[in-house]
Amino acid sequence: MKNTIKNLFFLPVMMALCLFMILPACKKVDKTYYDYENKSQEFDGNTMAYFKSQTGMFDSLLLVLNRLPALQDSLTNKDLTVFAVTNKSFEAAIKNLNVMRKMELKAPIYLANADLAELDTMVCKYLLAGKKRSADYQGYSDGVHVTTISHGYPMHILFEKASASGLINGGPQILTYSDPRGSIFVKFWQRSPTNAVNVLTHNAIVNVLAPSHEFGFNEFTKRINK
Structure with missing residues (x-):
């Protein structure tokens, strides 16, 4: 009891x-x-200077830009929204190209000697006129269609928030940047998420694409292997 x-x-x-x-x-x-607050990183300089300051991250992009003075000028002086491509993305593209060329018994091609007009076309896919933060795309549930500088190529941006601490949409902001390839069906698009957004330079907003992205949106081999 x-x-x-x-x-x-x-x-x-x-x-x-x-x-x-x-x-x-x-x-x-x-x-x-x-x-939670997604704070913007600020860099005291233009976008070209920002790329140069990030040791070991944008060397391949800088090598290409050194061959394209008009784009260097844009990244130095014009207001832009930039989707920056890291070394890993270029390494994947070059590797796939030269695997194909080896099978075809052709000499390898690298960024220093790749077709300049094709490089210009592909780099321009990552550059948009005007400075836009990730929040500017937030109110569009289906994303926003945009056009690139110089070639006016149609691209697409989708704003999302990742999950954090088990909370849906409680984490960092992510922009998915896509090449629609002329199709209205998303399953045919070449898509890439960002690793970082809203890096503010004197003349641009820089978003860094994930290293899993292949430079050229999987068109590098087709465009360069001539």
Whole structure:
């Protein structure tokens, strides 16, 4: 009988104690969500200077831009939204190209000697006129169709928020940048997410594409292998 009374007293105390421990944890998760802020990184210089300052990240892009002075000027002086391509993206494109050329018994081609007109066309796909932050695309559930500088090529931008701490849409902002390839069907598009958004330079907003992206939106081999 005494044990029964003791258990009846002990059980509510334990439940109250557990509830007391759980509530602060819930508040902590909520605080993490509501306090989240995607802060923009600012760079004190133009976009070309920013690329040069990121050692080991944009060397391949700079090599190509050194062959394209008009685009260098744009990245130095014009207001742009830029989707920057890292070294990994160029490495994948060059590797795939030269695997194909080896099978065809052709000499390898590298960025230093690749067709300049084709490089210009492909680099321009990553440059848009005007400075737009990720939030400027937030209100469009299906994304926004945009056109590139110089060649006026149609591209597409979709704003999303990643999940964090188990909370849906509670994490960093992501822009998915796509080449629609002239199709209205998303399954045929070449798409790439960003690793970072809203890097502010003196003349541009820079978004960095994920290293899994292949430079040229999987057209590098077709365009360069001539």
